[in-house]
Amino acid sequence: MGQIVINKDLAKAISDFQLPENLGFGNVMAPVMASCSYENGKWGPLELLPYGPITMYPTAKVLHYAQEIFEGMKAYRVNGKGPFIFRPEENHLRFNRSAERMAMPHVPYNIFMQAVLDVTAYSSNFVPRRTGESLYLRPFMFASEESLGIKPAEKFKFMVIASPSGSYFSGAGLSVYIERENARAFPGGTGFAKTGGNYAAGLAAAITTKNLGFVQTLWLDAVHKKYIEEMSGMNVFVVINNELHTSTLGDTILDGITRKSLITLAQDLGYKVVERKIDVDEMLADIKSGKCTEAFACGTAAIITPINYFGEANGDRYPLHYPDGKVSTILREKLLAIQEGREQDPYKWVTVV
Numbered sequence: 248m249g250q251i252v253i254n255k256d257l258a259k260a261i262s263d264f265q266l267p268e269n270l271g272f273g274n275v276m277a278p279v280m281a282s283c284s285y286e287n288g289k290w291g292p293l294e295l296l297p298y299g300p301i302t303m304y305p306t307a308k309v310l311h312y313a314q315e316i317f318e319g320m321k322a323y324r325v326n327g328k329g330p331f332i333f334r335p336e337e338n339h340l341r342f343n344r345s346a347e348r349m350a351m352p353h354v355p356y357n358i359f360m361q362a363v364l365d366v367t368a369y370s371s372n373f374v375p376r377r378t379g380e381s382l383y384l385r386p387f388m389f390a391s392e393e394s395l396g397i398k399p400a401e402k403f404k405f406m407v408i409a410s411p412s413g414s415y416f417s418g419a420g421l422s423v424y425i426e427r428e429n430a431r432a433f434p435g436g437t438g439f440a441k442t443g444g445n446y447a448a449g450l451a452a453a454i455t456t457k458n459l460g461f462v463q464t465l466w467l468d469a470v471h472k473k474y475i476e477e478m479s480g481m482n483v484f485v486v487i488n489n490e491l492h493t494s495t496l497g498d499t500i501l502d503g504i505t506r507k508s509l510i511t512l513a514q515d516l517g518y519k520v521v522e523r524k525i526d527v528d529e530m531l532a533d534i535k536s537g538k539c540t541e542a543f544a545c546g547t548a549a550i551i552t553p554i555n556y557f558g559e560a561n562g563d564r565y566p567l568h569y570p571d572g573k574v575s576t577i578l579r580e581k582l583l584a585i586q587e588g589r590e591q592d593p594y595k596w597v598t599v600v
């Protein structure tokens with residue numbers, strides 16, 4: 248393990264911190280953050296600091312050319328047990344895959360894990376304890392080099408911040424707008440990487456989505472505008488004839504860790520899981536005919552959130568008529584029970600802090 252520097256004001260920041268009753272998602276920040284700089288081809292010491300502003304020059308490359316990546320992960324402490332972190336090794340692997348696509352250096356496993364574990368350990372008293380709540384961890388890296396030349400930076404900062412959070416979505420289920428004009432990602436692009444630009448590309452559609460009265464945007468493939476890809480920050484599953492169907496991964500879709508975990512859990516619970524190209528119009532026909540009974544969003548932030556209906560700009564709506572004993576409810580309960588340490592973890596997915 249490399250050198251760790253602990254800021255002298257950190258203990259005071261932690262003792263002064265009060266966890267508010269109403270959390271929301273990503274609004275309240277834990278009083279500690281980790282930071283590590285990369286220069287001259289190597290990583291420096293990992294620093295633990297009070298959460299607060301950071302300084303950078305207006306020429307920092309990230310501000311102009313968006314050389315930036317991030318991860319989303321969660322620590323759980325339901326009923327005071329834990330904290331438990333869910334599959335952090337997977338986040339580390341994906342972080343470095345994103346780094347390669349964005350011409351950034353790998354963050355070594357030891358630095359990534361030490362930063363995540365230390366931020367969680369120092370925030371341990373602020374991990375919310377009600378089921379479905381967690382400490383949302385956000386590792387990220389950006390190009391800090393000061394220069395306006397368009398070329399890969401040589402100076403970077405890796406940081407981890409944390410947010411005691413409740414549900415990502417308020418309300419019971421999602422209304423989802425099918426975006427048929429704009430595209431989020433295209434073959435050969437950065438869609439599979441967790442980089443800010445992919446999320447920025449979805450923001451104009453988020454305004455349309457909201458103005459039309461929906462909560463989430465569903466993206467189709469950029470080439471045919473036909474096949475379902477993902478939503479703006481989470482993967483999608485549909486249940487057809489009691490089988491789970493989800494889009495095949497490729498370079499335009501994020502390889503979700505919740506998606507991957509649900510495939511394993513569903514198969515082990517005896518469900519057939521089909522990864523395929525899902526034609527959006529076929530799916531809508533299956534909803535109309537009653538063959539498709541459920542649809543849900545899944546991701547670290549969203550966990551599993553059921554979709555109430557899909558809709559189009561022309562006003563067409565496709566409501567889902569959920570059966571009793573919903574597959575999405577069964578999977579959500581199973582996943583959360585493992586994540587929160589309420590149930591045996593036969594997969595060794597959980598790391599105890």
Ligand code: COI
Pocket residue numbers: 318319320479480481546547548549
């Ligand atoms: C996550 O689920 O961690 C994400 O990055 C999605 C974002 C919408 C919060």
